[in-house]
Amino acid sequence: MSANPIPAIRGRVQAGAALAPFTWFRVGGPAEWLVRPADAEDLVALLAGLPEAMPLTVLGAASNLIIRDGGLPGVVLRLGGAFGAVQAEADGLVAGAAALDAVVAQHAAAAGLAGLEFLSGIPGAIGGAVAMNAGAYGTEVKDRLDWAEVATAAGVQRLTAAELDFAYRHASLPPRGVVLRARFHAAPGEAAAIAARMAEIRAAREATQPVRARTGGSTFKNPPGARAWEVIDAAGCRGLRRGGAEVSGKHCNFLLNTGTATAAELEALGEEVRARVLAHSGVALEWEIRRLGIPLTEGAAA
CATH class of the missing domain: 3.30.43.10 (Uridine Diphospho-n-acetylenolpyruvylglucosamine Reductase, domain 2)
Structure with a gap:
């Protein structure tokens, strides 16, 4: 050290x-x-x-x-x-980077603001949602974001959605920039309809995703013209295991730690899925989950 x-x-x-x-x-x-x-x-x-x-x-x-x-x-x-405050306004909501996406959706619902229900289906916090243009159930952050404040070595910048140059699961942040908070636009809505939509999203997640398991959300990005889980399933990877790591039988674009997995086993299993999909269908899956740090047997960052 x-x-x-x-x-x-x-x-x-x-x-x-x-x-x-x-x-x-x-x-x-x-x-x-x-x-x-x-x-x-x-x-x-x-x-x-x-x-x-x-x-x-x-x-x-x-x-x-x-x-x-x-x-x-x-x-x-x-x-x-200190970075998790959420403040509702007449036509939108300002949320700190540490606020959980689902909590922000709940604040919007309590304020009678419609349009942010999709956040209840994203397992993460607002800072990460902005940085990766997170999305679920037909809506992405880019569709609702007005601006984000980003800390840099030179101070705090307020960047519009256009300046963040959003793409699929990507935002263009300044070098070493850290999202502090973001404003989302919303519209007054009927409380019952907002609550019903959020309940529908929660039920859909419970029914189709291993939400109570040790997992990391969607493992791979959807390839053009297809869904990742479909090409994974077609390649025979549902339930595939490596050590304590497993491809979920409930939704095969999710990897699971069944209790004893190492990071190396999870990553190797993901690479095996990619290889099998490529051999079966010619589709080159891209990781959506970030993989960071040093493998245990190596002495340098990957």
């Missing part, structure tokens, strides 16, 4: 912190440095003072992430409660 390279901030700095408990898969090695800034000003000071060569990873709800067994080098940034 190197000497502490972290600039003096008011938040918490922890060396060698376990990260597996934060992730939905419950796997992965430690952070070299886990940093939790006190507020936006503290975060900007951190970004301004970090050495340029220091790796920086933002850890949100960690619902779509495999942290490799050797852990994450550099700084792992986790935003706490």
Whole structure:
């Protein structure tokens, strides 16, 4: 472990912190440095003072992430409660990056605002939803976002949806930029209709996805003209196992940690699925789950 390279901030700095408990898969090695800034000003000071060569990873709800067994080098940034405020307005809602997507949907419903029900079907937090243009049930973040405030070493920038240049599961953030909060437009709606739509989304997720398992959400992006689960199923991968990792029998675009899986087993199983799909249908699946860090047997970040 190197000497502490972290600039003096008011938040918490922890060396060698376990990260597996934060992730939905419950796997992965430690952070070299886990940093939790006190507020936006503290975060900007951190970004301004970090050495340029220091790796920086933002850890949100960690619902779509495999942290490799050797852990994450550099700084792992986790935003706490100070970044989770949600404020309803007449024609929209402003949500902090740490606010869970489902909680934001609930706030909108309580305020009688329609159009954000889709967030109740996304397992994550607002910062990650903006950074990856998350979507579900026919709506994506780009369809509802007015602006996002992003912390950088130079300060806080407010970027419009157009400036974020959204694409499928992607937003163009400034280098080493960290989403602080975002505004979504919505419209007054009938409370009963909003509640019914959210209940419908919850029921659909319960019926079709392994929501109570140790999983990471959709593993692969939908390929052009198809759905990932369909080509995975056609290639005979439903229920495929490697060690403690398994392709869900309920929805085969989900990987599961059945209880003893390592990050290496999950990633290797995903690669085996990709190879089988490519051989069967010629479709080259792209990972949607992020895979970060150092494999346990290697000494350098991948």
